[in-house]
Amino acid sequence: MNTLENIRSFWPRDQVFDFLIPDMPPDLDLTHGVILYLEGISVSFGGFKAVDDLNLYIQNGELRCIIGPNGAGKTTIMDIITGKTSPDTGSAWFGQRINLLKMNEPEIARSGIGRKFQKPTVFENHTVHDNLELAMVGNKQVWSTLTAKLNSVQQGNIEAVLETIGLKEKITARAGSLSHGQKQWLEIGMLLMQNPKLLLVDEPVAGMTQQETERTAELLTDLAGTRSVVVVEHDMEFVRSIAQEVTVLHQGRVLAEGRMDEVQNNQEVIEVYLGEENAPH
Amino acid sequence: MISYPKILQTDLGGSLLLGILMIAGLLVPLLNLTVNDTHLLHVSTYTMALLGKYLCYALLAIAVDLVWGYLGILSLGHGAFFTLGGYAMGMYLMRQIGTRGVYGHPLLPDFMVFLNWPELPWFWNGFNWFWFAMLMVIVVPGLLAYVFGWFAFRSRVTGVYLSIMTQALTYALMLAFFRNEMGFGGNNGLTDFKDILGFSLQSDETRAGLFVASVIALAGGYVSSRWVMNSRLGKLCTAIRDEEDRARFIGYRVEDAKLWVFTFSAVLAGIAGALYVPQVGIINPTEFAPLASIEIVIWVAVGGRATLYGAVIGAMIINYAKSYLTAALPDVWLFGLGALFILVTLFLPHGVAGLFRQGSFAFWWKKKETLTVVAERANL
Numbered sequence: 001m002n003t004l005e006n007i008r009s010f011w012p013r014d015q016v017f018d019f020l021i022p023d024m025p026p027d028l029d030l031t032h033g034v035i036l037y038l039e040g041i042s043v044s045f046g047g048f049k050a051v052d053d054l055n056l057y058i059q060n061g062e063l064r065c066i067i068g069p070n071g072a073g074k075t076t077i078m079d080i081i082t083g084k085t086s087p088d089t090g091s092a093w094f095g096q097r098i099n100l101l102k103m104n105e106p107e108i109a110r111s112g113i114g115r116k117f118q119k120p121t122v123f124e125n126h127t128v129h130d131n132l133e134l135a136m137v138g139n140k141q142v143w144s145t146l147t148a149k150l151n152s153v154q155q156g157n158i159e160a161v162l163e164t165i166g167l168k169e170k171i172t173a174r175a176g177s178l179s180h181g182q183k184q185w186l187e188i189g190m191l192l193m194q195n196p197k198l199l200l201v202d203e204p205v206a207g208m209t210q211q212e213t214e215r216t217a218e219l220l221t222d223l224a225g226t227r228s229v230v231v232v233e234h235d236m237e238f239v240r241s242i243a244q245e246v247t248v249l250h251q252g253r254v255l256a257e258g259r260m261d262e263v264q265n266n267q268e269v270i271e272v273y274l275g276e277e278n279a280p281h
Numbered sequence: 282m283i284s285y286p287k288i289l290q291t292d293l294g295g296s297l298l299l300g301i302l303m304i305a306g307l308l309v310p311l312l313n314l315t316v317n318d319t320h321l322l323h324v325s326t327y328t329m330a331l332l333g334k335y336l337c338y339a340l341l342a343i344a345v346d347l348v349w350g351y352l353g354i355l356s357l358g359h360g361a362f363f364t365l366g367g368y369a370m371g372m373y374l375m376r377q378i379g380t381r382g383v384y385g386h387p388l389l390p391d392f393m394v395f396l397n398w399p400e401l402p403w404f405w406n407g408f409n410w411f412w413f414a415m416l417m418v419i420v421v422p423g424l425l426a427y428v429f430g431w432f433a434f435r436s437r438v439t440g441v442y443l444s445i446m447t448q449a450l451t452y453a454l455m456l457a458f459f460r461n462e463m464g465f466g467g468n469n470g471l472t473d474f475k476d477i478l479g480f481s482l483q484s485d486e487t488r489a490g491l492f493v494a495s496v497i498a499l500a501g502g503y504v505s506s507r508w509v510m511n512s513r514l515g516k517l518c519t520a521i522r523d524e525e526d527r528a529r530f531i532g533y534r535v536e537d538a539k540l541w542v543f544t545f546s547a548v549l550a551g552i553a554g555a556l557y558v559p560q561v562g563i564i565n566p567t568e569f570a571p572l573a574s575i576e577i578v579i580w581v582a583v584g585g586r587a588t589l590y591g592a593v594i595g596a597m598i599i600n601y602a603k604s605y606l607t608a609a610l611p612d613v614w615l616f617g618l619g620a621l622f623i624l625v626t627l628f629l630p631h632g633v634a635g636l637f638r639q640g641s642f643a644f645w646w647k648k649k650e651t652l653t654v655v656a657e658r659a660n661l
């Protein structure tokens with residue numbers, strides 16, 4: 001009798017084994033209009049505080065620029081949001097319901113956060129088309145990936161994204177043969193294929209020509225609105241050209257936040273960062 | 282008319298390989314069985330068994346190419362999966378001996394009688410059935426690879442550390458199998474096989490059958506590997522090899538993809554081992570030796586990574602050279618192998634298959650390939 005009970009408790013009928021629960025993130029809940037909450041986040045690497053009690057809120061549909069000198073912790077913040085680094089303290093929520101600190105990288109990606117790395121990272125041995133195909137939203141479990149077939153709607157999506165990022169002629173080119181700027185666009189295109197609600201873009205115009213920079217600015221401003229976009233950038237010219245809201249980061253803390261012209265006139269900001277530009281060489 | 286299989290349309294190397302295999306699979310047994318052995322065209326049973334052995338090595342090389350060439354996991358322990366498959370077959374063959382052993386015991390293999398064992402160890406049960414042994418050929422290497430991979434990939438061990446772990450795996454198995462009390466025949470291994478499925482292993486007909494089975498296994502291994510690698514999962518594999526983080530951040534559970542391809546590869550290696558044992562007539566723990574696993578990697582490097590047919594070419598060339606050189610100049614072989622590896626790494630980074638792909642006679646095929654791609658796009 002006892003053993004029978006034990007066996008029963010091992011498999012209660014109203015519960016399901018963990019591995020049978022489908023690997024689906026909860027729905028994104030945006031009822032308060034805020035898509036990303038970072039509160040009290042701190043990370044230290046061997047005693048050095050890379051991010052220090054940081055609070056950051058991103059509105060749905062917003063285009064936010066994060067600026068700050070090298071080593072300010074910008075990339076580390078992206079690492080935390082996307083699950084690469086777990087913070088020592090603090091909380092990170094995607095909408096009202098998704099706790100980012102409880103998820104791993106692929107889960108976060110599938111829940112709707114796309115990330116472009118600081119160094120352009122595409123699959124160089126694949127064609128532009130295949131890079132986008134791999135990134136495409138859908139069931140990404142092993143068996144589904146093995147049996148996946150592109151249908152014409154999906155092919156249409158790929159072509160639409162190619163149009164957006166301006167690489168239509170390069171569809172069959174090997175990604176490794178693209179120019180630096182084109183790789184950056186392709187990576188942004190790969191994010192778009194995932195249908196993300198939040199795009200994190202780390203230094204998109206580093207190493208781009210003037211023309212390429214302008215095109216990228218256009219691209220990013222177009223993307224905001226239906227999605228939220230967070231751009232980390234060094235290039236002040238570029239930030240001025242796209243920024244609505246700017247967050248200035250310094251030594252892992254938020255130094256100032258607000259519209260670009262307000263921030264530009266903030267004395268502290270001028271001292272630590274913006275001043276550099278005007279300082280005599 | 283049957284249309285040409287789609288996955289081979291853009292695969293010149295694979296098409297040639299399968300063509301050659303088909304011809305060899307028909308011709309070699311025919312020339313062995315029907316041509317008089319004084320005739321010039323006669324293929325001796327020795328040669329046929331040797332070729333059959335190379336075919337098994339070629340399948341093993343394909344297994345390594347899957348994980349190393351496509352997935353970037355340098356496995357230095359694939360010999361373990363091959364040997365386990367071989368032991369599973371060996372156990373079946375041992376139990377077929379019956380009372381024909383030296384001691385004539387109806388149930389126990391000779392080495393157990395010799396060790397004064399009273400009864401068959403539990404894990405030898407079932408191996409009297411062919412189907413059970415064949416199941417084990419797949420399950421044992423597959424399960425080991427799955428468990429090993431589950432721990433290794435989940436904890437994100439990569440690169441040299443992973444390679445060392447695979448070496449340790451095969452080394453540990455070698456030490457274990459050397460021990461008599463493990464129940465696998467100790468350092469002598471399993472040998473003196475008599476027959477398989479009731480057919481004598483000494484007869485030319487059985488030998489021919491095993492050769493044909495090896496041809497089929499290699500062809501099947503090639504086609505299924507090609508199918509996997511042409512799928513989106515295959516594209517994901519090379520994506521993981523080249524930019525693992527990018528793959529993870531577009532939403533793939535990288536460890537799962539690695540785990541399943543690694544397991545599939547281990548199963549192919551196990552099948553290769555199972556076909557190898559009846560053709561060479563023995564399986565012993567030296568097959569687990571770390572050096573044996575490193576040699577497989579050299580076959581793949583010489584043949585050319587991430588092409589599949591390159592692995593086959595490499596396995597064939599090197600093992601032919603090995604058979605020849607170890608007989609003619611036994612001291613030189615290892616130096617020759619080392620030198621070959623260095624030369625290929627320096628001058629042929631894409632291996633022999635690389636030569637072949639750049640070669641001018643591949644030109645007409647390229648043209649055909651472009652046309653197929655264009656045609657496919659037009660269909661959409």
Ligand SMILES: Nc1ncnc2c1ncn2[C@@H]1O[C@H](COP(=O)(O)OP(=O)(O)O)[C@@H](O)[C@H]1O
Pocket residue numbers: 045050068069070071072073074075076077
């Ligand atoms: N994994 C790590 N280990 C140790 N230190 C790190 C690590 N990642 C970042 N850091 C340090 O944290 C600080 C913030 O880095 P980062 O976020 O990359 O700055 P940035 O604002 O330039 O993107 C730097 O001083 C960097 O050296």
Ligand SMILES: [Mg+2]
Pocket residue numbers: 074075076118
């Ligand atoms: Mg950075």
